[in-house]
Amino acid sequence: MSAATTWTLIGGCAAITAVLKGAGPIALGGRTLPPWFSSIVALMAPALFAALVVTQVLADGRELGVGADTAGVALAGVAAWRGASVITVVFVAAVTAAALRALA
Amino acid sequence: MRGTFRPGVRAGLPFAVAGGLLATSFGVLARDVGMPAWAAVLMSAIVFAGSAQIAALTILGAGGGLGAALGAAALMNSRFLPMGVAFAPSLPGGPLARAAQGQTVVDVSLVVARDGQGGYDRGLLFGSSAIQYLTWVSGTAAGAIAGSLIGDPEALGLDAIYPAFFLALMIGELRGGRAKGVAVAGALIALALVPLTPPGVPVLAASLATLIGLVRRESETP
Numbered sequence: 112m113s114a115a116t117t118w119t120l121i122g123g124c125a126a127i128t129a130v131l132k133g134a135g136p137i138a139l140g141g142r143t144l145p146p147w148f149s150s151i152v153a154l155m156a157p158a159l160f161a162a163l164v165v166t167q168v169l170a171d172g173r174e175l176g177v178g179a180d181t182a183g184v185a186l187a188g189v190a191a192w193r194g195a196s197v198i199t200v201v202f203v204a205a206v207t208a209a210a211l212r213a214l215a
Numbered sequence: 216m217r218g219t220f221r222p223g224v225r226a227g228l229p230f231a232v233a234g235g236l237l238a239t240s241f242g243v244l245a246r247d248v249g250m251p252a253w254a255a256v257l258m259s260a261i262v263f264a265g266s267a268q269i270a271a272l273t274i275l276g277a278g279g280g281l282g283a284a285l286g287a288a289a290l291m292n293s294r295f296l297p298m299g300v301a302f303a304p305s306l307p308g309g310p311l312a313r314a315a316q317g318q319t320v321v322d323v324s325l326v327v328a329r330d331g332q333g334g335y336d337r338g339l340l341f342g343s344s345a346i347q348y349l350t351w352v353s354g355t356a357a358g359a360i361a362g363s364l365i366g367d368p369e370a371l372g373l374d375a376i377y378p379a380f381f382l383a384l385m386i387g388e389l390r391g392g393r394a395k396g397v398a399v400a401g402a403l404i405a406l407a408l409v410p411l412t413p414p415g416v417p418v419l420a421a422s423l424a425t426l427i428g429l430v431r432r433e434s435e436t437p
Contacts, residue, residue, distance in 0.1 A: 135317065151429060162417060168378045173413075187379035210372075
């Protein structure tokens with residue numbers, strides 16, 4: 112990777128991220144928002160996390176499919192549902208995916 | 216706020232450990248793509264957005280152009296627009312100060328920084344993000360420098376860590392029926408859009424599932 116590509120990539124990603132993270136607080140910060148707003152905010156986590164999980168586990172670019180990581184994450188979900196800690200959950204996912212790939 | 220920074224660090228610690236493992240696989244990816252180790256560490260230090268960094272480097276590694284890589288990073292990070300709106304009322308000060316505080320928001324903040332009154336606590340936000348920043352940067356360094364010792368991140372199952380991490384976060388959120396419905400709706404919106412839109416857009420669109428909160432509330436009003 113050339114030095115120019117490296118610097119443009121890093122600078123570009125940094126600027127994009129800063130703008131996206133700063134836009135909301137600049138536009139709406141420091142004011143009290145109506146009650147309906149907090150009921151939407153409270154639901155942001157389940158909506159975004161569910162979308163992140165399914166896209167990472169079931170999508171590769173624009174194609175849908177399953178793999179060893181899908182099985183690992185499914186088993187990790189069982190562990191999480193039964194109250195396991197985050198560390199245990201990610202450990203179960205990684206070990207399961209690694210074991211399935213070693214066997215394949 | 217000062218009183219809640221340390222509890223924030225503690226609350227962020229398990230996520231920081233998982234994030235550090237993901238950062239290690241990012242460091243390995245960066246070296247595979249031909250990025251110098253120092254550049255990978257610098258990128259993690261000033262961008263600090265895992266999914267966007269991975270998306271950009273994956274595209275470069277597959278022979279894509281710089282514009283496509285930056286576009287993918289922007290789409291992947293577009294979820295920070297609605298998240299920034301969610302955090303906005305909890306961040307005081309002038310516009311620049313608010314924007315600066317907004318930079319500390321990461322995915323985990325949605326859960327660990329809540330103040331229990333419908334808003335967010337800045338001490339919890341800064342504390343939990345500080346510890347995650349530390350492991351994100353040091354994990355990247357470990358992967359970029361010792362990548363050849365680590366080998367193939369997929370053989371170690373490191374690619375399963377990120378989704379498992381979010382699944383654990385999501386399951387912790389599914390207390391009420393409404394949250395369950397929103398999670399299912401968010402997942403379905405994202406899956407439906409995967410074949411139709413570039414990566415990142417499905418996750419941004421899934422934030423529309425939160426509007427269910429609006430509809431239900433109105434119908435509950437006598």
